Amino acid sequence: MAKIVAGIACSHVPAIGVAMDRGQTATAYWEPLFKGYGPARDWLAKLAPDVAIIVYNDHASAFSLEIIPTFLIGVADRFPIADEGFGPRPVPTVQGHPELAWHLAESLILDEFDMAIANEMPVDHGLTVPLSVTCGQPAAWPFKVIPICVNVVQYPPPTGARCFKLGQAIAKAIATFPQDLRVVIYGTGGMSHQLQGERAGLINRQFDTDFLDNLTKDPVSLTRISHTEYMREAGSEGVEMVMWHVMRGALEENASEVYRHYHVPASNTAAALMILDNRSIA
C-alpha cells in the first residue's frame, strides 16, 4: 500500500528560485538562507520518496481571475514550467503520477471534497521553488509530483480547518492506493510576509516561531487562526499558511519534527523549511 512517510513545510519565495537559477546562492545576502537547506536535502535524498504531493497556490500563472478553483488537483503526466512574466524558470519539467492523482481525485470527491481537476496546467514558482529548495538543481526531479492548488489570491481562501480536513482525506486516500509507494506531502507558502500596500515588509518572528512549534505540539489549535488574524499578525500574504494545514492534516498526530530552518529576509519574506517524519507509527 502507499504510505505518507514525511511532511515538508516550505516557503516558496520567487526570489529564492531566481537566486538559484542565477548562481547567487553563495552571496553574502543568500548564503545564510541556503546553508540551512543542505541538511534537509540530504535527509530527503536518503528518504528517496516515489511521489510528492505539493500543496501550493498558483500566482496568476496557470489560472487567472477568469476561473478561480478553491481546491484543484493536477492529474497530468507532465507539467510544464510557467512563464510568470519573466520567462519560465530553467528547471526540469515536472513529471506527474496520473494513476495516483486520479485515485486521489476520485477518493477526495467521494469523501465530499469537491476538487477541480486539471488535465493540463503549467506550474509556477509556488511549486518549483520548494522542489529547488529541497532537491537542488538535478537534471530531472527525483520523484513524481502531484500538484494540489489552493486559492489564496482571491479572498477568501479556504479556512485552515477545512485545509486540515482535506489533508486528513488525502491521508485516507493514500492509504487505500494498492501500490507500494512512499509519498511525501509539501505544504508551501508563508511564513509571515506582506507584499502590498504601505505595510509591505511586515515580518512577525514570534508568530512564525509559535506556528512552527505548534505544528508538532498542537496543530489543531493552529487551524482555528482566522484569515484576519493571519493578515493582521503575519501580513496579508501570510494567509498562505493555510496551505501548511493540508500537509499537517495528512500526517499522524505524533509526526515528529526532524529539521527546522528559519531565516529573515528572503526578499520580503520570512522563509522557513521544516521536515516532519511520519514514520513513527509503522
Place this chain on the structure above:
Amino acid sequence: MTEPHDYDNIPGTYVYDSERGRVGYPLNMFCMSLNKAENRKAFKENEAAYLDRFTLTAEQRRTVLERDWLGMLKVGGNIYYTIKIAFCDGLTFQDVAGMMSGVPKETYAKMMLAGGRSPDGNRYKDAGGAAAEDK
C-alpha cells in the same frame, strides 16, 4: 465599501476581496496578458495602444502608465497581477514593495535585513505605526 469587514482596520493593506475583485478585473486581466512574451513586447513598444485592448477605467489606465503601484491597489489591482508590470520594467518585488511603502529602496532593504517591519504599532489603523496611515 458596501459592508464592513473585520480586516478593514488593518493599516496599509488592500485585501483582494469581492469588492476589489469586481472593480479590478479588467486591470488584473491586462496584467495577466503580460505572461506572454509577445504581449510584453507589444506593451513595451506602445503602452497606450496596448492598453486600448482592455477596458480599463481612466484612473486604472493612469496608475499603469505612471507606475503608481499603490494607486493600482486602490483601483482594484492585485499585487500578484500588478507585479507583472514591474517584471516588464525589470523591477523586483522588493523594489515595488519599497515604493508602495513610500521609502527609498535602500531604506526598505535595510529594514528587511534588520528583520522586517514590526507588527507592533502596525496591527490597527489607529495605532500610530509607520504604516498606520493610508496615504
